[in-house]
């Protein structure tokens with residue numbers, strides 16, 4: 001049996017990771033996940049992920065890199081995860097979710113993730129922490145500009161509530 005792939009995004013913006021709380025089905029409702037959905041037959045994973053994030057959250061995204069691994073879900077389905085950069089739009093819980101949260105790399109333990117998402121979330125947080133040390137990702141960049149190349153950056157200047165500057 002070929003397994004069907006569920007593609008999910010570790011969506012980054014302003015040095016934080018997006019968590020989405022499922023509203024359905026009943027057995028998953030209330031638990032947090034990386035947003036995404038089922039890949040259509042013949043669809044490239046990167047294309048499917050951009051499509052799902054547009055449908056579910058109303059945002060445009062750019063897929064960055066695969067987080068190595070493949071995690072079993074319900075029988076016949078596996079989860080694969082990519083890091084994703086938010087390009088434009090403000091994520092809204094349009095489908096499948098009833099709440100969204102931006103979490104700093106040291107805050108990912110604040111929500112009750114689905115078990116199957118935990119390894120990818122841990123790796124996404126690690127990458128975010130590592131990346132945050134070498135680039136200025138502290139300030140929110142949800143307006144679409146993502147080239148913090150000049151100026152001092154002052155990562156704490158923006159309204160982002162949960163950005164840590166240490167480390």
Ligand SMILES: Nc1nc2c([nH]c(=O)n2[C@H]2C[C@H](O)[C@@H](COP(=O)(O)OP(=O)(O)OP(=O)(O)O)O2)c(=O)[nH]1
Pocket residue numbers: 006007008028033034035036037038039052073074077079096114116117
């Ligand atoms: N999107 C997503 N689904 C996950 C994750 N972890 C996990 O167990 N799942 C499960 C929940 C669902 O049973 C399945 C994904 O289905 P979905 O309902 O999000 O997919 P979809 O948007 O394509 O919806 P549909 O075709 O069923 O209408 O995988 C995750 O991190 N992201």
